[in-house]
Amino acid sequence: MPKVNVADELRNAPVEPLLPIEKKLIGWSLGTGIVLLIVLGIVNHLFPV
Amino acid sequence: MSQVSQTADWKQRRADNVSLAPRISEDWLSLIIGLGIFALALVSLLGFDVIGWVVNTSIWNDPGKALAPVAKAYASLGGAGAFVTTYIALLAVLSAAAAALGANARKFALAFTVVFWLAYGAWIVGSYANFAVVTPADFQKFGISWSLKLTNEGGYIFALVAGLIIANAFPRFAEWIREGVRPELYIKIAIVILGGALAVTAAGRLTLASSLLLRGIAAIIEAYLIYWAVVYFVARKWFGFSREWAAPLASGISICGVSAAIATGGAIRARPAVPVVVSSLVVIFAVVEVLILPFVAQTFLSHEPLVAGAWLGLAIKTDGAAVASSGITESLILAKAAAEGIKYQPGWILGTTTTVKIFIDIFIGIWAFVLGYIWTNYIDVRKDKAKASEIWQRFPKFIIGFVVTFAVGLVLALGTGPAITSKLPAAMGEANTFRVIFFILTFFSIGVLSNFKRLWAEGVGKLAAVYFISLFGFVIWVGLLISWVFFAGVKPPLAS
Numbered sequence: 001m002p003k004v005n006v007a008d009e010l011r012n013a014p015v016e017p018l019l020p021i022e023k024k025l026i027g028w029s030l031g032t033g034i035v036l037l038i039v040l041g042i043v044n045h046l047f048p049v
Numbered sequence: 050m051s052q053v054s055q056t057a058d059w060k061q062r063r064a065d066n067v068s069l070a071p072r073i074s075e076d077w078l079s080l081i082i083g084l085g086i087f088a089l090a091l092v093s094l095l096g097f098d099v100i101g102w103v104v105n106t107s108i109w110n111d112p113g114k115a116l117a118p119v120a121k122a123y124a125s126l127g128g129a130g131a132f133v134t135t136y137i138a139l140l141a142v143l144s145a146a147a148a149a150l151g152a153n154a155r156k157f158a159l160a161f162t163v164v165f166w167l168a169y170g171a172w173i174v175g176s177y178a179n180f181a182v183v184t185p186a187d188f189q190k191f192g193i194s195w196s197l198k199l200t201n202e203g204g205y206i207f208a209l210v211a212g213l214i215i216a217n218a219f220p221r222f223a224e225w226i227r228e229g230v231r232p233e234l235y236i237k238i239a240i241v242i243l244g245g246a247l248a249v250t251a252a253g254r255l256t257l258a259s260s261l262l263l264r265g266i267a268a269i270i271e272a273y274l275i276y277w278a279v280v281y282f283v284a285r286k287w288f289g290f291s292r293e294w295a296a297p298l299a300s301g302i303s304i305c306g307v308s309a310a311i312a313t314g315g316a317i318r319a320r321p322a323v324p325v326v327v328s329s330l331v332v333i334f335a336v337v338e339v340l341i342l343p344f345v346a347q348t349f350l351s352h353e354p355l356v357a358g359a360w361l362g363l364a365i366k367t368d369g370a371a372v373a374s375s376g377i378t379e380s381l382i383l384a385k386a387a388a389e390g391i392k393y394q395p396g397w398i399l400g401t402t403t404t405v406k407i408f409i410d411i412f413i414g415i416w417a418f419v420l421g422y423i424w425t426n427y428i429d430v431r432k433d434k435a436k437a438s439e440i441w442q443r444f445p446k447f448i449i450g451f452v453v454t455f456a457v458g459l460v461l462a463l464g465t466g467p468a469i470t471s472k473l474p475a476a477m478g479e480a481n482t483f484r485v486i487f488f489i490l491t492f493f494s495i496g497v498l499s500n501f502k503r504l505w506a507e508g509v510g511k512l513a514a515v516y517f518i519s520l521f522g523f524v525i526w527v528g529l530l531i532s533w534v535f536f537a538g539v540k541p542p543l544a545s
Contacts, residue, residue, distance in 0.1 A: 006326055007508025016291050021427040026278045033274025040267050041534055048538075 075234050078146045080450035083241025085142075087454045090245070090480035094461075094472050098122050103138075103482045104131040104169075108201055110178040110191050119482045120475075135486070136165055143234075152228060160229030168493035169486070171211040175204025183384035202380035205373055205492045209339060212496020223497050232332075232494035233307065236369035239487035241450035243372075243403060246477045246484065248458025250396035254542050255463075261355070261401055264535045265408040268363055271531050272409045273416050276303030280519045288515050292428060293317070296420060297324040298512060302519045304416065305409050306331040306366035312413050312443045316421030316435060317428075329504055330516055335370035336499045338520075339492075343374050347381035354382050355536045356529075358398035362405030363528030364520075369491040375402035376488060397541035407448055414443035 089100045101120025109115035116128025126134060140158060147157035175181065178191040183198045199206065216223045223230075251258035281299035284290040290298065296317050301310035307328040314324030342361060350357035357378055365371035379398035386393055421435030461473055 005508045006512055007510060009508075010290070010294075010511055013289075013291050015289065016285075018285055019428060021423060022281075022285070022292070025423060026282050029274045029278035033270050033278070036270045036274070037267060037531070040270070044264065044535055 073149050074446070075150060075231070076237065076446035078149060079234055079237030079447045080241055082142060082146060083238045083447070083450045084453060086238075086242055086483050087245050087457075087480055090476045091457075091461075093476045093479065094469055098479075100479050100483075102126055102131055102134045103479060103486075104128070104135040105482050106173055106176045106201070106204070108176050108178055108181045108187065108191070109173075110193065115173050115176060119479050132169070136162075139165065139486070146234070147228070157228045160226040162229075163226045164229040164490065164493060164497075167211055167215075168208045168489050171207040171493065172204035172489045175199065175207035176201055180207075184387060198384065200377075200380035200384050202377045205377050205488060206340065208489050208492040209336065209496045212493040213336065213499055214496075216497050216500045217502065220500055220503065223500065226497065230494040230497045232367075232369045232491045232498065235487045235490040235494060236367075236372065237445075237447035237450075239484045239491065240368065240372060240403065240407070241447055241454055242480050242484040242487070243399075244451040244454030245458035246481045247396060247400045247403065248455045249462050249473055249477050250394070250400060251455075252459055252462035253394070257397075257539070257542065258400075260539070261404055264359070264539075265404045267531055267535045268359065268405040269408050269412055271363060271527065272304050273412060275527065276519075276524055277416075279523060280515070283519055284515050288511060290511075290515070292424075293319045293323055294327075294512070296424075297327045298515060300416070300420075301327045301331045302366060302516055302524060304366075304413065305368055305406065306335065306370075308368075308410070308445060309413055309416075312417040313420055315443070316417035316439065317424040318421075318431070318433065326507060326509060326512070329498070329507075330509055330512055331366050332370075332495060333499050333501065333504060333513075334516055334520060335365055335367045336495060338365045339370050339374045339377075339495075343378040343381055346378045347385055351382045351385045353533070353537055354379075354386070354393060354398050354541055355401045355539050356532045357382060358401030359405050359532035359536045360529050362402040362409070363532060364525045366520075367495075368406050368410065370495060371406055372399070372403055373488045373491055375399050376485075378402075392544040393541040394544045401536070403451075407451060410445050410448055413445060414440040417443050 086100070092099050093101070098120050102118050102123040104116055105119040106115055107117065113128070116132050118124060118126050118128075118131035123131065140161060143161055144154045144158045147161075148154040178187075178193050179195065180197045180199050181201050181203055182188055182191055182193060182196040183200055188194070188196065197203070215226075277299050280302045281295055284295040284298050285292070297310040297314040297319060300313035301307070301324075303309070310324040310327040310331060313319075314321070314327075342364060346357040346361065350360070358375055361375045361378060362371050365374055376399055379395060382398060383393055383395060418435055418437065418440045421439065425431055425434040458473075458477065461469060
């Protein structure tokens with residue numbers, strides 16, 4: 001396996017701006033996650049052990 | 050070859066069993082070995098104790114009393130006999146496993162011998178009375194006036210430190226024993242075995258156990274949807290990482306460390322070296338967490354034991370480090386509670402951490418597929434597109450073993466008569482003794498893989514910065530919050 005010097009590689013890497021699909025992925029993940037956690041929290045509160 | 054790339058060699062074989070598995074993957078092997086030990090333990094239900102010779106360590110101040118076979122039926126073996134028998138049995142089984150993985154069995158046997166003796170030696174040292182004793186009764190029993198109060202499980206820390214010393218002070222020696230250093234294999238075997246013991250614990254309080262399972266769903270949402278998105282954003286936007294680095298890094302920090310980083314790297318078609326470097330970083334940070342978090346949990350969460358269990362599962366990013374450090378935490382919290390007059394039933398903190406980890410692990414394949422689909426269709430469009438079959442290929446198979454031992458243990462505990470149920474705890478206790486040994490091997494192996502100096506020389510400073518900021522600035526605290534919301538007030542049953 002080729003050796004990688006991360007520092008060199010990161011220094012020389014071209015800038016990759018966030019693409020719309022990445023923004024969608026981040027936004028949808030966070031949004032869905034927060035909504036599901038709230039729903040689960042409510043269920044947990046209404047039906048305790 | 051550097052330590053990073055060498056350590057990665059077996060990790061690569063494990064996680065990317067899609068294409069690189071030799072004859073059988075480490076996942077399947079851990080399942081077979083774990084189920085084998087579990088099955089042998091069950092034989093004792095028929096009246097034949099076939100694994101009672103496995104060595105068990107008690108807290109000691111007389112070295113002659115440190116070791117003994119776990120079953121009285123094998124008392125004639127003595128401590129040394131039980132130790133050597135256990136070593137020979139594990140050597141034979143694991144050497145065969147190494148051969149099946151395509152490793153040089155002879156080289157493995159030599160390396161494993163060193164790993165086993167050093168790791169177990171560290172465990173024995175950790176059980177020394179002045180390190181382990183906690184209760185006033187034991188102070189009196191051993192005639193000592195002081196103790197570090199690390200409990201019997203503190204031996205894991207000793208094994209980890211022994212590994213760290215070897216990795217950082219004797220790197221050539223660490224390289225020499227590397228063939229026997231397989232933390233992922235050891236912890237997966239341990240988790241498969243653990244299923245049976247947890248089932249026996251859960252059978253006593255089935256409502257509580259099923260409620261814990263439901264709460265485990267929160268962990269999946271948190272790891273995949275919250276952590277991943279935030280860490281990916283931080284890595285890309287604040288630190289300017291390329292997508293190839295940011296995705297495996299986000300998975301490594303958010304999901305379950307090594308396996309997730311490698312699965313994601315494969316899914317987005319990153320160069321193999323990328324997830325490998327991330328994996329090494331995951332291991333290093335797990336070491337730091339293992340040395341700190343159990344004591345933090347004992348100090349601040351001893352009145353909320355299950356919050357502590359869930360928190361460790363969410364905060365420590367490798368299965369091995371999380372589940373094994375939960376063993377230490379359980380011991381520490383139970384000891385502290387006992388000193389306050391509360392005697393919790395053991396097994397529930399460990400069970401909570403394991404549940405959280407298993408739940409998170411189950412979805413690795415699906416998440417990797419989702420990322421692979423987005424990458425190969427929208428970001429790095431190519432003919433080699435992600436396929437649904439990769440979900441199964443990347444599914445951690447050892448989880449099947451855990452489910453089987455848990456189900457069988459539960460059926461035996463709930464669906465059989467007193468003749469069986471009375472013998473079941475002892476049978477699971479014998480299997481559990483093997484589980485402890487695999488935990489010890491895991492801790493030692495993680496230490497041996499943690500060469501700080503060499504990793505730093507690879508230029509991982511910026512990666513480590515993302516990891517540090519995400520882990521200590523976000524993951525740990527959100528994990529604590531969610532654990533608190535879902536597990537606060539849920540207490541383990543009291544020991545009868």
